[in-house]
Amino acid sequence: MTVPLSVLDLASVYSGMSNAEALRQTIETAKVAEQSGYRRIWVAEHHAMPAVASSAPAVLVAAIAAATSTIRVGSDGVMLPNHSSLVIAEQFGTLVALYGDRIDLGLGRAPGSDGLTSSILRRGAGPDSVDDFPQQVIELLAWFGTIPPLDNGIGSRITATPGLGDTPELWLLGSSDFSARLAGLMGLPFTFAHHFAGGPNTLRAFETYRSSFTPSVILREPHAMVSVSTLVADSTVEAERLALPNSLMFLRMRQGGRPDRIPTLADAEAHPWSAAELDWVAERNSHQAIGDLALVTNRIDDLVAATGADEVIVAPQGPDLPSKTRTLRELSPLVAAV
Numbered sequence: 001m002t003v004p005l006s007v008l009d010l011a012s013v014y015s016g017m018s019n020a021e022a023l024r025q026t027i028e029t030a031k032v033a034e035q036s037g038y039r040r041i042w043v044a045e046h047h048a049m050p051a052v053a054s055s056a057p058a059v060l061v062a063a064i065a066a067a068t069s070t071i072r073v074g075s076d077g078v079m080l081p082n083h084s085s086l087v088i089a090e091q092f093g094t095l096v097a098l099y100g101d102r103i104d105l106g107l108g109r110a111p112g113s114d115g116l117t118s119s120i121l122r123r124g125a126g127p128d129s130v131d132d133f134p135q136q137v138i139e140l141l142a143w144f145g146t147i148p149p150l151d152n153g154i155g156s157r158i159t160a161t162p163g164l165g166d167t168p169e170l171w172l173l174g175s176s177d178f179s180a181r182l183a184g185l186m187g188l189p190f191t192f193a194h195h196f197a198g199g200p201n202t203l204r205a206f207e208t209y210r211s212s213f214t215p216s217v218i219l220r221e222p223h224a225m226v227s228v229s230t231l232v233a234d235s236t237v238e239a240e241r242l243a244l245p246n247s248l249m250f251l252r253m254r255q256g257g258r259p260d261r262i263p264t265l266a267d268a269e270a271h272p273w274s275a276a277e278l279d280w281v282a283e284r285n286s287h288q289a290i291g292d293l294a295l296v297t298n299r300i301d302d303l304v305a306a307t308g309a310d311e312v313i314v315a316p317q318g319p320d321l322p323s324k325t326r327t328l329r330e331l332s333p334l335v336a337a338v
Contacts, residue, residue: 003304005335006040006313007033007328008076008195008227011053011060014245014262014319022053023060025321030064032325034071036332040104041068042076042313048117050261051249058091065099074104076191076227076313077173081109082121085136086160089143093163105168106191107140109133109179134182137172146170146217170218171225180205180212187216191225194303195315196250198287202226206307225311228303229288231318232330236291240281243290244268245319247281254280265319290317293330300334 009029013022030041043060046052054060057075065073078088088105095103141147143160144167172183172190175197183190190209194202206224213222229246233239245268253259263271273281289299300312314331316324 002338003309004039004311004338005331006042006072006225006311007038008042008044008313008315009054010044010046010315012246012262013051013053015260015264015267017261019053023063025324026054026060027064027067028321029316029324029328030068030071030073032328034068036328037335038071038328039311040072040074040313042074042104042106044076045079045082045108047082047121049259051259058088058095061095061103062098065095065103070102072102072104072169073099074168074171075106077106077108077171079110080107080136080140081133082118085139086143086158086163089140089160089163092168093144093160093166096166096168097162103168104171106171106173107137108173110175134186137182137186137188141170144168144170174205175201177205177208180209184209184212184222185214187214187219189219189223189225191227191311191313192307193227195227195229195288198228198284202303203306206309210308223310224307225313226303226307226309227313227315228300229290229317230296230300230314230327230331231290231316231323232293232296232327233323234292236295239291239296240285241265241269242319242323243285243317244271244281246317247284250284251277251280262319268319289314296327296331297334 009026011022011026013019033041043054043057045057047055057078061073061075092105142150143163145164146167149156170188172179172188174180175193180190192202192205209224210222231239231243233242245262245265248268248271249262289296316327318324
């Protein structure tokens with residue numbers, strides 16, 4: 001392992017679990033990540049999804065930062081079209097003012113939910129509102145003072161407070177060529193969501209990012225990170241068994257089912273898996289890092305070699321907190337070796 005490792009926690013809510021318990025587990029995961037030497041811990045923005053408790057990333061980032069002291073804390077990501085760029089500048093400017101230079105702001109353009117929820121979040125703005133994403137990113141850079149105020153008469157009359165001068169580390173996130181190209185053209189760091197958009201899309205996005213990269217006041221050279229679902233167990237068979245609840249949740253969503261909490265391990269094992277479903281799970285797992293320590297290490301190394309990623313962010317899987325934190329602890333020697 002030759003690149004830094006970080007952690008992506010999805011504040012997973014399992015069947016029978018309260019939202020409070022899911023959020024507590026995220027904070028406990030952050031503490032383990034910090035103790036183990038990981039560079040960052042990030043949380044995502046999702047809405048109206050019973051399986052994910054991180055619908056308010058700025059609030060959760062504040063709670064994690066308050067419970068830790070050295071690890072970088074941020075979002076993977078804030079879905080910017082859901083918000084005013086000024087509000088996000090003030091929220092993350094406040095986080096920087098409170099916790100100093102260890103706050104990251106990852107930005108995405110997806111809704112983080114279904115179309116109906118998106119229309120409510122964006123007050124009926126419609127799908128074309130994502131077309132404003134590049135302009136929103138520019139506005140955000142101006143609110144932070146990274147670039148001069150925009151020549152629209154507003155920036156010279158309004159100051160983001162906190163915000164101006166309280167600048168987090170800014171990243172663009174994506175699962176497509178669009179975000180990769182935009183990050184490159186704007187000279188921003190880029191992270192690709194391989195943990196749910198793996199396969200040929202990953203390599204294409206990294207190639208697009210580097211080929212379109214233009215130096216900026218933020219970066220002189222491209223800097224990219226890749227996310228990967230990760231689960232370490234005593235054997236690959238056991239790891240795949242422990243990953244069944246998440247696999248079943250993704251399968252049900254793929255089959256058009258309504259979003260629900262992640263099933264328990266017992267429920268996932270009792271599911272009448274068809275051969276086609278098991279093939280789909282096996283194919284999905286083949287792009288991730290799920291197995292014994294040797295397999296997981298090799299999968300991460302192979303992903304770095306294929307993409308040229310400068311960092312890796314692991315999304316620990318498992319039906320409970322001990323299995324997730326075990327994965328982080330098992331990988332800690334790799335963290336220390338960087």
